[in-house]
Amino acid sequence: MARKRKGRLVNGIILLNKPLGGSSNHALQQVKRIFNAAKAGHTGALDPLATGMLPICLGEATKFSQFLLDADKTYSVTAKLGERTTTSDAAGEVVETKPVNVSESQLIEACEQFKGPIKQVPSMFSALKHQGKPLYFYARQGIDIPREARDIEIFKLSIDRFEGDEVDMTVHCSKGTYIRSLVDDLGQVLGCGAYVSRLDRTQVTDYPVDKTFTMEQLQALRDKINPEQQDLMDDATFAELDKHLLPMDSAVKTLGSVDLELVAEGFFRNGNPVFFASNNTHQEQDLVRVYSIDSGRFLGVGFIDEDNKVAPKRSVVWE
Numbered sequence: 001m002a003r004k005r006k007g008r009l010v011n012g013i014i015l016l017n018k019p020l021g022g023s024s025n026h027a028l029q030q031v032k033r034i035f036n037a038a039k040a041g042h043t044g045a046l047d048p049l050a051t052g053m054l055p056i057c058l059g060e061a062t063k064f065s066q067f068l069l070d071a072d073k074t075y076s077v078t079a080k081l082g083e084r085t086t087t088s089d090a091a092g093e094v095v096e097t098k099p100v101n102v103s104e105s106q107l108i109e110a111c112e113q114f115k116g117p118i119k120q121v122p123s124m125f126s127a128l129k130h131q132g133k134p135l136y137f138y139a140r141q142g143i144d145i146p147r148e149a150r151d152i153e154i155f156k157l158s159i160d161r162f163e164g165d166e167v168d169m170t171v172h173c174s175k176g177t178y179i180r181s182l183v184d185d186l187g188q189v190l191g192c193g194a195y196v197s198r199l200d201r202t203q204v205t206d207y208p209v210d211k212t213f214t215m216e217q218l219q220a221l222r223d224k225i226n227p228e229q230q231d232l233m234d235d236a237t238f239a240e241l242d243k244h245l246l247p248m249d250s251a252v253k254t255l256g257s258v259d260l261e262l263v264a265e266g267f268f269r270n271g272n273p274v275f276f277a278s279n280n281t282h283q284e285q286d287l288v289r290v291y292s293i294d295s296g297r298f299l300g301v302g303f304i305d306e307d308n309k310v311a312p313k314r315s316v317v318w319e
Contacts, residue, residue, distance in 0.1 A: 006038060007032070007036055007037050007038030007039070008035070008036050008037055008038060008235070008238065009038055009059055009319055010035055010036075010037050010038075010058050010059050010235070010238070010242060010245070011058060011059035011060045011061050011245075011248055011316075012057075012058055012059070012061055012242070012245025012246060012247060012248055013055050013056065013057050013058070013061050013245060013246040013247075013248060013250060013251060014035070014056050014058065014213065014244065014245055014246070015053055015054075015055055015056075015204075015207055015208075015211050015212040015213065015246065016031060016053075016054045016055075016056050016212065016213060016214075016215065016218075017051070017052065017053065017054075017212040017213060017214045017215075018046050018050070018051055018052060018053075018201075019051060019214065019215060020048075020049065020050075021049075022048055023045070024042050024045040024046050024054060025042070025045070027042070027054060027056075027215065028040055028041070028042045028056055030215060031056050031215075031218065032056075034218050034219060034221075034222045034241070035058060035222075035238065035241060035242075036238065037058045037059060038059065039058065039059050039062055040056060040057065040058050040059075040062065041056070041057050041062040041065050042054055042055070042056050042057070042065070043055045043056070043057060043065045043068035043069055043251075044068065044069050044073075044204075046199075046201060047089070047199070048091075049089055049090060049091055049196075049199065050199040050200070050201065051199070051200045051201070052075075052076075052199075052200040052201030052202055053201050053202065053203060053204050053207065053209070053212055054201070055068050055204055055207065055251075057248070057251070058245065059248075060248060060316045060317060060318075061251065063248075063314045063315075063316070064248060064249075064251040064301065064314060065251070067251045067252050067301075068204060068205065068251050069175065070175045071175065071204055071205040072155065072173065072174055072175070072205060073172075073173060073175075073177075073201060073203060073204050073205075074156075074170065074171065074172045074201070074202050074203035075170070075171045075173070075179050075199060075200065075201050075202065076160075076168070076169075076170055076198075076199075076202050077168070077169050077170075077171060077179055077183065077196055077198065077199050077200070078166055078167065078168050078169075078196070078197045078198035078199075079166070079167045079169065079183045079186065079187070079194045079195070079196060079197070080165060080166060080194060080195055080196075080197040081100045081102065081165040081166070081167065081187065081190065081192050081193070081194045082097060082098055082099065082100040082165045082192050082193060082194075083096065083097050083098075083193055083194070083195060084096040084097075084184065084187060084193035084194070084195060085195045087123070087180070087195075088123055088180035088181060088183060088184040088195050088196060089180050089195055089196040089197070089199070090195065090196070090197050092195070096193050097193070098192045098193055099192065100164070100165045100192045101192070102190050102192060104159075104162055106190065107159060107162060107167065107190065108159065110186055110189045110190050111157050111159060111169075111186065113189060114154050114157055114182060114185070114186065115154050115156075115157050116153065116154065117151065117152075117153045118151075118152060118153070118154060119149035119150065119151060119152075120149060120150055120152050120176075120177065120178065120181055120182070120185070121147050121148075121149050121150075121181065122147050122150065122178055122181060123178050123180050123181045123184070130145050150176055151176075152173060152174050152175075152177045153173065153174040154171065154172070154173050154174075154177070154182070155172040155173060155174070156170065156171065156172035157169060157170075157171055158170045166197070167194075170202075172203075179196060179199055180195070180196050180199075183195060183196045205254070207246070207250070211244075211246065213244065218241070221240055221241050221244075222241060224240060225237060225238070225240075247298070248298060248316070249289055249298040252287075252289055252301055253289075255287050255288055255289050255301065256281070256286065256288045256289070257288055257289040257290070257291060258276040258277070258282070258288050258289070258290055258291070258302070258310050259276060259277045259290075259291050259292070259293045260274060260276055260277065260290060260291070260292055260293060260299065260310075261277055261293055261294075262292070262293070262294045264276065264277075265292045265293075265294065265299065268290065268299060268302070268310070268312055268315070269299065269312075269315060271315070272311075272312075273302075273305050273307065273309035273310060273311035273312075274309055274310060275308075275309055275310075276290075276309070276310050277293060282304045283304065284304050284305065284306055284308075285303055285304060286303065286304045287301055287302070287303050287313065288301070288302055288303070288304065288310060289301060290302045290310060290312075297316075297318065298316060299315065299316055300312060300313070300314045300315035300316045301313045
């Protein structure tokens, strides 16, 4: 006998404003419970000391979380000058203290060095994996793992406030950028050391900030559901919550799109490459969003193969 499914088959993306303290996974589990969702996943962890936008994918949207992991992100960060810590943030132990003799012009000049394509060595307190375990697992045991510098890009690095030993900055960066490492490197260039005392993620791709919800706001919407109905799986019961979900194809909206006729749609959903109805302006190996002409539904992400067909890469299962 098949096991009874736990949770609803709800699909979409909720933009959580992650609070200070607690892990991203803990926040994920809370959101999953609030929506009574069968499946959920987040799109790039924020440290317990970090706050801000954390897109959480529910149901079939989890298949497209990698696209948000790879997206550009924007942060508001406060750097504390004059001290260097073991973790490059306020959670670590101070290992070096130096006087802060930095002028605004020196700060501006130092920041210019980090703009554009650069190489960055990931922090030992990052979640980057080594032999299947995150680097912070080794760091907490005092083990240093050699790390290769990685290619990243800083699209914007602006100084918003500079007072005494504190600097507020806005950083718009590519995937794989470690803000703690960036601030630590900046402190080394300035000659006084620095660590992150506040970190808030303000943007993931171009998701609207005004569509984010705090955990308290989501819980308040859940609490409005009649207690006698809260264990029901029907969408009507959760309608007030679900209307705040962004569509799952919002995770891949930077891709081009193709449309499939009804017969082709059936073959595509069964894993086969098919010809498509759209005007073909796509190149071989291009990733594209795939839609049904008949229903308008998002069918997933495909790629253009050597026969000029669209082949499935991530398909949506609609029930």
